[in-house]
Amino acid sequence: MTPTLARPNASSPHEPELEPLEHAYEPLGFVGSLGAAGIDLIVGARELYSVFVRTLHYVVRGRREKGAVIRQMYEIGNRSFLFLSITMGFIGMILVYQAGLQAKRIVPDFTLLGATFLELLVRDFAASLGALMLATRVGAGIAAEIGSMVVTEQIDALRMCAADPIDFLIKPRFLASIVMTLVLVVCAGAISFVAGGLTANIAFDVPLRTFFNHELVDFGDMAIGLTKCLAYGAAIPIVSGYCGLSTFGGSEGVGWATTRAVVNTSLAIIILNFFISGAGFLVFPG
Amino acid sequence: MIQFKNIVKSFGPKPVLNDVSFDVPTGSVFFIIGASGVGKSVLIKHLVGLLYRDSGEIWLDDEDISKFDESRMGAIRKKCAMVFQHSTLFDSMTCAENVALPLRKHKHLSLREALAEARERLKVVRMQEFADRYPPEMGDGMRKRVAIARALTVDPKYVLFDEPTTSLDPVSARRVDALIRELSDKLGVTSIVVSHDLTSLFAIADRIVMLYRGKVRLQGSRADFKSTEDGVVQQFIHGRATGPFEL
Numbered sequence: 348m349t350p351t352l353a354r355p356n357a358s359s360p361h362e363p364e365l366e367p368l369e370h371a372y373e374p375l376g377f378v379g380s381l382g383a384a385g386i387d388l389i390v391g392a393r394e395l396y397s398v399f400v401r402t403l404h405y406v407v408r409g410r411r412e413k414g415a416v417i418r419q420m421y422e423i424g425n426r427s428f429l430f431l432s433i434t435m436g437f438i439g440m441i442l443v444y445q446a447g448l449q450a451k452r453i454v455p456d457f458t459l460l461g462a463t464f465l466e467l468l469v470r471d472f473a474a475s476l477g478a479l480m481l482a483t484r485v486g487a488g489i490a491a492e493i494g495s496m497v498v499t500e501q502i503d504a505l506r507m508c509a510a511d512p513i514d515f516l517i518k519p520r521f522l523a524s525i526v527m528t529l530v531l532v533v534c535a536g537a538i539s540f541v542a543g544g545l546t547a548n549i550a551f552d553v554p555l556r557t558f559f560n561h562e563l564v565d566f567g568d569m570a571i572g573l574t575k576c577l578a579y580g581a582a583i584p585i586v587s588g589y590c591g592l593s594t595f596g597g598s599e600g601v602g603w604a605t606t607r608a609v610v611n612t613s614l615a616i617i618i619l620n621f622f623i624s625g626a627g628f629l630v631f632p633g
Numbered sequence: 634m635i636q637f638k639n640i641v642k643s644f645g646p647k648p649v650l651n652d653v654s655f656d657v658p659t660g661s662v663f664f665i666i667g668a669s670g671v672g673k674s675v676l677i678k679h680l681v682g683l684l685y686r687d688s689g690e691i692w693l694d695d696e697d698i699s700k701f702d703e704s705r706m707g708a709i710r711k712k713c714a715m716v717f718q719h720s721t722l723f724d725s726m727t728c729a730e731n732v733a734l735p736l737r738k739h740k741h742l743s744l745r746e747a748l749a750e751a752r753e754r755l756k757v758v759r760m761q762e763f764a765d766r767y768p769p770e771m772g773d774g775m776r777k778r779v780a781i782a783r784a785l786t787v788d789p790k791y792v793l794f795d796e797p798t799t800s801l802d803p804v805s806a807r808r809v810d811a812l813i814r815e816l817s818d819k820l821g822v823t824s825i826v827v828s829h830d831l832t833s834l835f836a837i838a839d840r841i842v843m844l845y846r847g848k849v850r851l852q853g854s855r856a857d858f859k860s861t862e863d864g865v866v867q868q869f870i871h872g873r874a875t876g877p878f879e880l
Binding site: 501503504509 | 711719
């Protein structure tokens with residue numbers, strides 16, 4: 348074979364005949380930036396939906412990796428237990444104390460303080476606040492891990508091994524998160540209630556027997572709470588996994604992915620909370 | 634035979650490849666050289682669907698694969714393995730498990746069968762003693778050899794090496810060179826090597842293409858590169874700091 352010279356005599360330091368590769372481009376104006384942000388949002392939402400649908404597909408049809416879900420249950424559940432217990436315990440104390448102060452000012456009757464607090468915990472606070480705490484710990488961890496794998500080409504290596512990153516990385520986290528979010532929220536909610544009861548007893552002399560009252564909690568509250576646990580448990584790995592997979596650049600990109608994961612997962616939890624609560628009030632109006 | 638025809642690729646407003654065309658002869662050790670960031674790794678990733686071109690065609694064994702979607706790329710990835718620049722072994726898996734992964738996914742072997750086969754494959758790169766070690770416990774050269782073993786598990790016809798000797802000591806680098814040469818000579822595997830390593834280039838390359846500012850600057854044999862009067866090529870292959878070469 349003979350050598351092929353694209354530009355045989357082009358050895359001048361200035362290379363006048365070479366077209367510049369970096370084309371100048373006009374910076375976008377306000378409307379253009381707004382449009383670009385809108386398009387990014389739509390593309391992002393479409394990709395997020397695609398990650399969710401593909402995860403469900405692999406949950407139903409994918410091959411089980413031995414021990415993968417259990418490992419993630421340990422990572423997501425056991426390693427978050429202490430953090431979640433402490434934060435929810437303190438939140439329980441703060442909420443009961445503040446509610447007690449308000450009640451003391453208006454109707455100095457604490458009979459329903461525990462029952463109302465329990466209803467609030469079961470219906471909303473345990474799941475929502477617990478999930479927000481989980482989003483910071485678990486969501487950031489998932490995004491950082493997957494983001495690092497993207498920038499070090501491990502995700503490409505997975506694809507070369509015919510292993511879909513959604514099946515291999517997101518699916519086990521999705522299954523583990525759904526189970527462990529429920530377990531953690533129930534445990535952390537119980538701790539929050541007990542911590543609130545002790546606070547009420549110490550600060551307002553509410554007898555424990557009076558505080559630990561579940562008469563206001565009905566099936567509707569439990570159904571809404573359970574629905575929220577499942578929805579948040581699904582949203583955390585999907586949103587943070589998507590943020591990790593869409594990482595670009597180097598370590599700075601991983602940092603951005605982690606920040607985006609925490610922000611977007613928290614946002615997803617709050618939006619889901621709004622819709623599930625709305626649906627809950629329609630289905631279980633009591 | 635692999636053919637790149639008029640490949641154009643940009644990342645946002647930044648053009649990287651601009652009308653790149655060349656052929657890779659079957660069974661050869663084919664080097665792609667050029668400055669850092671010129672698009673060498675980007676180019677070979679198009680071949681296995683890790684990136685998609687803006688325009689142009691990529692032909693593999695008389696089939697235009699440039700429009701293949703992710704599902705159709707599975708067969709191409711079985712045919713074309715890739716060894717990445719940073720080895721990309723999975724830290725949570727042992728070396729044997731890393732090598733077993735493509736056997737399980739591509740060949741659908743059970744875990745037990747795949748691990749047994751992986752241990753055999755590790756013998757080829759003389760890493761059988763480290764089968765149960767985790768990648769972080771090993772050096773760069775050892776990890777690179779395991780990554781090569783992983784790439785070869787599916788008996789590919791083509792292997793893409795992305796800077797295989799970067800960050801290796803000279804002895805490990807020459808062993809990797811010898812392995813690439815052996816793959817071509819004994820098994821007839823076509824190797825596409827993206828590299829800056831001039832020692833490797835002049836030791837094992839059959840054909841070379843040089844990319845410069847998004848275009849093919851020169852393609853030919855080792856002798857063609859040594860004898861060219863192109864100042865840019867001469868400066869690059871002799872590693873001179875001054876000259877017409879623009880970054």
